[in-house]
Amino acid sequence: MPGPVPTAAPPAYFERLAPGRYRATEHTGGAWSVTEQHISPLNGLLVHAVDRFVAERATGGRLVTARTTFDILGVVPIDEVEVHVEVVRPGRTIELLEAVAVSGGRAVLRARAWRLARHDTGVVAGGHPDPLPPPDGLASVDLSAVWPGGYIASLDVRPLRAPEPGRATVWLDTPVALVAGEPVGELARFVGLVDTANGIAVRQSPMEWMFPNVDLTIHLHRQPAGRWVGLDTTVVFGPDGAGLTTTVLHDLTGPVGRAGQLLTVRPLT
Template sequence: MGPASGLLARALETAFPREDLQLCRISYDILGVIAAQDSTVEVEVVRPGRTIEMIGARMIIGGRTAIRATGWRLATADTAAVVGGTPEPMPGPDAWPGYDISGLWSGGFIDSLDFRVDPASVPGHCRAWLRTPIDVVAGEPSSDLVRMTGLIDSANGIAARRNPREWMFPNTDLTVHYFRTPRLDDGNGWIGIDATSTWGPNGIGVTSAVLHDTHGPVGRSEQILTLRPIPTCQHQEAS
């Protein structure tokens, strides 16, 4: 979902460009398995407007829609005089040690990530910085917003409450709100995630995160989860 969300964010940002509007909210619905196959991205203007515009995109794999995304573009204005309510910034990435996440997660995307994790993190709540050297589209520059968006789905993984070898907790959506445009102009591409995962008693959970660049908070994300034990673990416990 990480690379796919970055690709769709790029489509929402660059298709039918409007320099007077800023992409501020992206909502993804994951409609099925995101297969590592050739895909097609289609984009349309859903709700045109002078100061508010909705644009939609979908990723088609094997003849079916795997992900559907919508984005709100809003007019910008100078509101520096009334700034307020932003969360506290996190310590910078140099404040925390590197972390090998391969003990919990594996795969090509995970292997491409560099992590710095707060040693005080616990299952269900984690603060981390992460980055990747890989472009969203090979050989083509992407905006800082697109680069950040392509990593945000990792929030659910880093805030896992249980070992993913024992429990499944996939998210079926991802919603990102930006109250400030991300600035990764430090040259190293770090994005910060302060993520909390809450599991309810009826098989449903939610992962919420505050998103940061090295200048401070930039927005929030939410992911709804479906919770279930992995069957092999159930059998082992029963025996």
């Protein structure tokens, strides 16, 4: 399962080739197979495409993305991808956008983003969990001992405490840009790290069991800011082949929302 970690790949997960076309670099190499993309950077790329689509529309700044659901439609080779964005449900105060990544002529990832109107609700804000302690002074750990691939090798992972089976709380950062030479919004960069959650609190060894996620849903009550992504994660395996990874998402200011991943759990033979 483990493979060589790239040492001379470009310092970005993707390089733009043309409008809507990108080439994945070896930094996207996946955890389940080093010849396939880890889906996390591709999630960020689709949010980046939505952000660019919104920026080109005169009314885009009035709304913010509050929920994004990603459906993983198949394995993604480390190769070129095309990204298409369209409006599914237009509206002045609520709209639904869809972004699709295509590789080798087939759709491999589909994202749907609900965007809501901005309102000042600070006077009634509340109900969220406590903030996490900051990552300053925490020691980095090398997840490559558990997971192979260029993506995992690209991360700065700082646990708040030693992980337990099915339970972990960590801060994540990466020096690798999402798209080479291109400004990327804070939401796209944040989302590009969230899918890591399923790999930080493993219940069983990935050398003996497979538990890839088939989706990722992110609900936000506040827009994230800054480089650090906090993941307070719990993993549950059910008795008949399904599992669920749930995460409270944080930035340095505090919690920003929650994420859920549906897992397909099966033994390796």
